[in-house]
Amino acid sequence: MKQFSKLQRQIFAITTTLALITIVIISVCIASLLYTQGIDNAESVLRNKNRSVTTLIDGYVAPLRKAVEYTGSFASGVDHSRFREQETQEKILSLFEVLQNTIPNIHYIFSGYENGALLINDYTPPAGFNAVIRPWYQAAITSHPLISDGIPYQDINSKKWLVSFGKTLLDGDNNIVGVISIDAGMDAIVKALAIRDEKYPTIYNFVMDTEGKILIHPDETLPDTLHQEIFSHIPEKMNASGSLSYDDGGQKKLAHFNRIDELGWIVVTEVNLSDVRQPILETITSTLLMIVLGSLFTTWLMSYILSRHLILPLKKLQNRVQEITEGKDELDKYVFPNNEIGKISEAIEKLTEKALIQKNIELKDTNALLSTISHTDQLTSIANRRKMMEVLYAEVSRFQRKHRPFSVLMFDIDHFKRVNDTFGHEVGDQVLIELAQVVKATIRNTDTLGRWGGEEFVIVCPNTDQKMALNIAEKIFSAIHSYTFPLQGNVTVSLGLSEFTAKHSLESILVEVDQKMYRAKQAGRNQIQFR
Numbered sequence: 001m002k003q004f005s006k007l008q009r010q011i012f013a014i015t016t017t018l019a020l021i022t023i024v025i026i027s028v029c030i031a032s033l034l035y036t037q038g039i040d041n042a043e044s045v046l047r048n049k050n051r052s053v054t055t056l057i058d059g060y061v062a063p064l065r066k067a068v069e070y071t072g073s074f075a076s077g078v079d080h081s082r083f084r085e086q087e088t089q090e091k092i093l094s095l096f097e098v099l100q101n102t103i104p105n106i107h108y109i110f111s112g113y114e115n116g117a118l119l120i121n122d123y124t125p126p127a128g129f130n131a132v133i134r135p136w137y138q139a140a141i142t143s144h145p146l147i148s149d150g151i152p153y154q155d156i157n158s159k160k161w162l163v164s165f166g167k168t169l170l171d172g173d174n175n176i177v178g179v180i181s182i183d184a185g186m187d188a189i190v191k192a193l194a195i196r197d198e199k200y201p202t203i204y205n206f207v208m209d210t211e212g213k214i215l216i217h218p219d220e221t222l223p224d225t226l227h228q229e230i231f232s233h234i235p236e237k238m239n240a241s242g243s244l245s246y247d248d249g250g251q252k253k254l255a256h257f258n259r260i261d262e263l264g265w266i267v268v269t270e271v272n273l274s275d276v277r278q279p280i281l282e283t284i285t286s287t288l289l290m291i292v293l294g295s296l297f298t299t300w301l302m303s304y305i306l307s308r309h310l311i312l313p314l315k316k317l318q319n320r321v322q323e324i325t326e327g328k329d330e331l332d333k334y335v336f337p338n339n340e341i342g343k344i345s346e347a348i349e350k351l352t353e354k355a356l357i358q359k360n361i362e363l364k365d366t367n368a369l370l371s372t373i374s375h376t377d378q379l380t381s382i383a384n385r386r387k388m389m390e391v392l393y394a395e396v397s398r399f400q401r402k403h404r405p406f407s408v409l410m411f412d413i414d415h416f417k418r419v420n421d422t423f424g425h426e427v428g429d430q431v432l433i434e435l436a437q438v439v440k441a442t443i444r445n446t447d448t449l450g451r452w453g454g455e456e457f458v459i460v461c462p463n464t465d466q467k468m469a470l471n472i473a474e475k476i477f478s479a480i481h482s483y484t485f486p487l488q489g490n491v492t493v494s495l496g497l498s499e500f501t502a503k504h505s506l507e508s509i510l511v512e513v514d515q516k517m518y519r520a521k522q523a524g525r526n527q528i529q530f531r
């Protein structure tokens with residue numbers, strides 16, 4: 001699994017926290033905005049529906065009321081005060097017929113008179129019929145001189161819902177002689193009220209009168225009942241229209257009403273609040289979901305971009321520094337970005353390289369010093385026994401590969417114990433130092449002089465056969481003899497030498513020169529043994 005760096009986790013934590021805070025703030029704002037908008041929208045739907053139903057009812061009723069006005073006026077050419085005359089009755093009935101045929105919604109058009117008589121086409125009133133006591137007659141009298149409010153009623157025979165408008169008929173002296181009335185079918189109105197809405201399935205319309213009595217309702221069992229719940233919420237000082245919310249037996253409702261004053265009707269359009277809230281909550285949920293997903297994606301994208309621009313160069317820098325310190329030849333191919341981080345990274349990279357080069361130089365110097373120390377005799381500053389072994393090993397190898405001759409000389413100061421005993425150890429040391437310098441000055445640069453131990457010395461001479469070695473030994477002898485040491489004067493040495501041959505090994509030639517040196521001692525010291 002991919003390991004995230006600490007910086008990546010911190011960037012992710014910061015961006016996520018900021019995103020969550022933003023999500024919460026935006027969510028609350030958007031949720032309240034959407035809720036308010038949703039309710040406004042529902043109110044606007046209610047208002048529009050209510051208005052269209054009201055307009056439809058208005059349009060439906062207006063010609064009927066006009067017909068009532070026209071029929072009852074002298075403009076129709078009928079004098080209703082002469083209703084008892086046969087000729088007038090025929091005139092009235094033929095006018096009714098014309099109106100019934102031209103205005104589509106008229107179910108019945110009829111007139112009643114103060115003597116109880118009824119004038120109507122295609123209907124025979126039952127025996128003893130008295131127009132004056134009929135509700136439509138009384139309503140028109142009550143509303144005089146205006147047209148009576150539209151009163152819905154169910155026809156006994158057809159069971160159809162009808163609405164009735166009536167108006168008083170006057171003689172020349174403005175005395176009431178009867179009532180003209182039109183009954184119109186309410187099918188179209190009931191149909192308009194019953195139209196459903198796809199978005200809000202519980203929307204419906206109904207009509208009630210100014211006392212809260214339901215006049216027309218899609219549920220045909222309800223007319224003639226009181227609707228106290230909504231009526232109590234409609235403002236007493238009656239506005240032409242308005243919105244309200246109320247509690248209808250535990251069901252919260254949102255409603256809009258419109259008054260049709262000339263009918264005394266209130267058209268109400270209402271909907272269950274839960275029905276309105278449902279789509280709002282769905283919109284809020286889906287919107288918030290999109291916001292959350294969008295924000296989380298943006299957060300991830302921000303983290304990714306920040307990581308690419310901030311963390312990747314730093315990681316590469318870390319790798320590069322590691323590679324430099326590990327001394328890798330081929331460095332990562334990554335090119336740092338052209339920004340502050342890239343510039344800092346390049347500077348650190350250069351600094352690391354510089355520091356490493358400096359360290360390497362110091363290390364080389366230290367190693368060289370260590371090598372010198374480990375190969376140098378502390379007292380005389382010439383090669384020590386370890387160095388001489390290395391030189392010998394190298395010469396033996398070269399001899400074996402290239403058959404290049406070389407010789408080994410070993411010498412020891414004669415009676416050195418006496419020097420120490422007579423003049424002290426420090427003088428002895430000084431003799432060793434000076435002797436080494438004298439010998440070193442005598443031999444070639446290519447020859448290596450080393451202290452083998454105590455007062456014993458070894459010289460390895462490359463490209464030197466036995467004869468040449470003897471020559472060197474004699475030069476050394478002559479140099480030592482001619483050197484005068486400050487306190488003890490002259491010293492002598494006993495020397496053994498051998499040329500390395502194919503029969504020798506590194507160990508055997510050392511044993512051999514040591515034995516020759518011993519023989520020189522035995523033979524009286526201050527001499528060279530080469531056989």
Ligand SMILES: Nc1nc2c(ncn2[C@@H]2O[C@H](COP(=O)(O)OP(=O)(O)OP(=O)(O)O)[C@@H](O)[C@H]2O)c(=O)[nH]1
Binds near residue numbers: 428525
């Ligand atoms: N001052 C000093 N003396 C040393 C050092 N190394 C060895 N010696 C002395 O060298 C002397 C060697 O004595 P011996 O082995 O008896 O040899 P010698 O007295 O030189 O006699 P021959 O070799 O037989 O001629 C001893 O007294 C050692 O203490 C050193 O580094 N400094």
